[in-house]
Amino acid sequence: MNRKEVIEFLDNRETYNKVLNIITDECHNNGVHLGDYSEQSYIAGGAVANTIHNLINKDKPTYNNTKSIINDIDLFCFNRGEGLNWGLPIFDTQNFISQTINPTLNMDGYGRAWVGTNGESISMVSTDRFGIINKIGISVYLNPNCQFIIEDYYKQLLDNFDLNCCSAGIDRLNGKIIYNDKFVDFLVSNQIEVTMVSSPLQTSVRMLKKSKELNTNVSNFETEMSLLQHTFVNDSYKYIGSEWWDKSKKHGSFLSNYFEFTSPNSNEENLFEYTSKDFELTKYFDQFKFRSESSLIGFWDLFVRKKNQDNLNKLVTFYVQNTHFSLAPKESITWSIIKKYRNKIRTANLNFDFIDTLGFAPEYFECEFSLEDLVNVSRFNKLLEENFIDPRICLTSNIKSHVKFLKFFKSKFIDEHGLIKMSLLNNVITKVEPSQRLKLSTFNCDDKIKSFIKVINNLWFNMSDSYRYRHKFENGFGKQYEINLNDIEF
Numbered sequence: 001m002n003r004k005e006v007i008e009f010l011d012n013r014e015t016y017n018k019v020l021n022i023i024t025d026e027c028h029n030n031g032v033h034l035g036d037y038s039e040q041s042y043i044a045g046g047a048v049a050n051t052i053h054n055l056i057n058k059d060k061p062t063y064n065n066t067k068s069i070i071n072d073i074d075l076f077c078f079n080r081g082e083g084l085n086w087g088l089p090i091f092d093t094q095n096f097i098s099q100t101i102n103p104t105l106n107m108d109g110y111g112r113a114w115v116g117t118n119g120e121s122i123s124m125v126s127t128d129r130f131g132i133i134n135k136i137g138i139s140v141y142l143n144p145n146c147q148f149i150i151e152d153y154y155k156q157l158l159d160n161f162d163l164n165c166c167s168a169g170i171d172r173l174n175g176k177i178i179y180n181d182k183f184v185d186f187l188v189s190n191q192i193e194v195t196m197v198s199s200p201l202q203t204s205v206r207m208l209k210k211s212k213e214l215n216t217n218v219s220n221f222e223t224e225m226s227l228l229q230h231t232f233v234n235d236s237y238k239y240i241g242s243e244w245w246d247k248s249k250k251h252g253s254f255l256s257n258y259f260e261f262t263s264p265n266s267n268e269e270n271l272f273e274y275t276s277k278d279f280e281l282t283k284y285f286d287q288f289k290f291r292s293e294s295s296l297i298g299f300w301d302l303f304v305r306k307k308n309q310d311n312l313n314k315l316v317t318f319y320v321q322n323t324h325f326s327l328a329p330k331e332s333i334t335w336s337i338i339k340k341y342r343n344k345i346r347t348a349n350l351n352f353d354f355i356d357t358l359g360f361a362p363e364y365f366e367c368e369f370s371l372e373d374l375v376n377v378s379r380f381n382k383l384l385e386e387n388f389i390d391p392r393i394c395l396t397s398n399i400k401s402h403v404k405f406l407k408f409f410k411s412k413f414i415d416e417h418g419l420i421k422m423s424l425l426n427n428v429i430t431k432v433e434p435s436q437r438l439k440l441s442t443f444n445c446d447d448k449i450k451s452f453i454k455v456i457n458n459l460w461f462n463m464s465d466s467y468r469y470r471h472k473f474e475n476g477f478g479k480q481y482e483i484n485l486n487d488i489e490f
Contacts (some may be wrong), residue, residue, distance in 0.1 A: 001056060006187045009056065010177050019051050019177065020170055026070045030132040037075060037133070040150055042178075044157060044169030045074040048209075049183065053214055054169055056187060062215065069213050074134050076157060076169075081139030081147045114160050116140070122153065135185045154178045161194040162203045165210050190217045193224060193305070200228035200275060201240055201259060205251050208363075220305075225258055227300050232276040233338055234290055242270040280338045284332050287325055290354050298358025302365070311365045313352065318374040352381045352391040360395060361443060367398040374399070380406050385488070387420050393429070393441070402443035408449050410455060428455050 001007065009015055023043060027034045051068040058065065113123045113396050126137035138157075142148055151171060158167040158180050167183040170176075182195055192207055192214075204225065211218050214397055232238070240248065248255055262273040284303050291295045302315065319325030354374070357364050379397060381391040396402045413421050429440070432455050439451040 001189065003184060006056075006184050010052070010179055010184070013175065013300060015052070015055070016170060016175055016177050018055060019048060019170070022051050023047055023070070023073060023170075024066055025133060027073065031415050032131045033131055034133075037135075039172040040078070041135075041483065042076040042078070042150075042154055042157070042169055042171065043073060044076055044154070045161070045166050046071065047073045048170055048177075049166050049168040050179070050214065053165070053187065057190075057215075064215055065213075070132075072132055072134050074136060076138055077137045078140055078150045078153050081121075081125075081141040093178050114156070116153065116156055120146070122156070145313075155180060159182070160196065162194065162199065163207060163210060164193045164195050165214065165216070167195070190214075191220050192216050192218075193220070195228050195297065195478070196233045197296060200231055200238065200276075201255065202244060204228055204255065204258065205247060208251065208254060222450060223304065226279060226282065227296075227304070229258055229276040229279045230282070230285065230300075232335065233281075233285075233294065236339065237273050237275050240272050240274065242272075245270075245272045258395070276335055278334055281333045281335070281338075287319075288353065291356050292359040294362070295355050295357075295359030298362060298364075299355050301362075302358075308365065308422075314369070314371055314374065315365075318371055318378070322375060322378065351378075351385050354378075356397065360392065361397055364398050365404075368399045369399045369403075373403050374398075375407065377402060380410075383420075387422065389420070389425070395443065396445040396448060397443040405445050405448055410454070412452065424456070424459075426453065427459055431459070 024034045025339045026047075047068075047070045048324050050070060054065055054068040057063040113121070116122050120143065121141040122140070123139050128135045128137075138153070140153060143412065151173060154169055154171055155178055158169060158178065161167050164182040164186040167180050167186075169178045171178050182193065184191065192211055193204055194207065197203070203278070207221075207224060210216070211221065248261070258277055258279075260277055262275075282304055285299070288299060290299065302312050306312060316325070316327070320327065354364070354377075368490055380394075384391045384394070394405055396405050415421060415423050432440075436451065436455060440448065440455065442448050442451065
């Protein structure tokens with residue numbers, strides 16, 4: 001199937017019914033009744049993805065599986081969390097940024113904690129086993145002013161899985177299959193790709209297992225293992241618990257090709273340390289500074305997987321012309337060299353970079369853009385950083401809409417001398433309700449502009465008869481007094 005055919009297949013109600021029936025029958029065969037669980041519980045991961053993969057490939061002569069491989073069924077139950085206050089401290093612009101558009105916080109196979117699109121904290125809080133069903137509780141700590149809609153988190157969950165071959169689920173509330181672009185990529189290419197890198201050892205074992213179960217094309221396997229090894233450049237050592245220590249022994253002959261293990265950590269009982277075996281850095285890697293694991297994935301898609309050669313050419317041209325970017329590495333740089341000489345790593349741009357951008361907006365370059373757009377955005381980011389403003393406050397879903405928002409930002413917050421109106425900007429960020437601040441951080445350009453305009457307008461006194469405001473002021477002794485603006489004569 002081509003990409004269009006795959007999407008049509010996934011969106012077909014008949015496909016949804018087939019997948020649900022297969023999973024329901026599998027539950028029944030194992031003494032479990034799926035109907036006992038609320039339709040709000042979201043079935044996602046291997047059971048759904050493997051079933052879809054089987055339906056597409058079962059008639060191919062090279063495919064060995066006569067039925068779907070369902071080892072267990074992951075049932076995700078979302079609820080509104082209690083007890084956490086996600087109101088943002090006043091005058092804390094960094095907190096505003098980090099709590100609204102932060103990438104994944106932590107994960108292990110499935111993401112254990114991440115920040116949602118509305119700035120909410122989302123955490124896996126419980127797991128229970130009922131035969132073949134693995135029930136996973138997820139708490140969403142949402143701002144009190146925001147409505148809790150369970151379906152909003154279905155696709156977000158998929159985006160936090162570590163392999164593209166798992167990124168599918170079934171929404172029983174609305175009778176449809178939920179998937180992301182990476183899962184479509186998998187079905188078209190039949191190649192497993194790593195989509196999260198926080199737990200390289202666990203992901204390695206899962207990828208090996210999935211590739212064998214699904215008869216996938218493994219021509220890219222070593223490239224994906226190389227990606228997992230590259231994660232150690234920023235973090236020299238990682239840790240596993242006793243459960244995964246036992247699993248690693250079973251796959252020792254495979255894992256020993258890529259990782260080295262140490263004795264249990266002396267400070268933590270049953271905690272085992274591991275690192276990467278020596279490897280050679282891929283081309284251009286040494287010229288970037290990766291501030292997040294998500295940005296590494298973005299780099300890998302462009303520079304290694306080369307999913308869009310035209311965009312790659314534009315980026316390389318930009319870096320060559322505007323930074324000290326080198327087309328040819330000066331020397332072969334390996335993991336062993338990095339461990340000894342950390343300063344061997346060069347960076348094309350020490351400011352907030354397009355590779356950083358990909359860590360927050362993976363589809364940033366999936367639009368038409370020019371070399372001029374790259375230059376203008378880069379210069380604007382530098383201007384913001386020179387004024388101690390986090391460029392992420394202006395970030396949108398793609399570079400074209402980003403340019404549009406920057407033009408708006410310039411019209412509102414930069415004066416005729418090219419200076420940023422810091423007082424106005426600080427007021428916009430800090431003197432609004434937390435829920436409104438969350439709207440300011442949206443990646444939708446038009447919504448972001450509307451939110452900024454709304455806040456700006458509400459900062460000023462409207463002296464017409466139709467608008468009367470009472471404002472509180474504080475004297476030097478901390479006592480509040482009120483002024484009615486309608487009593488002031490001019």
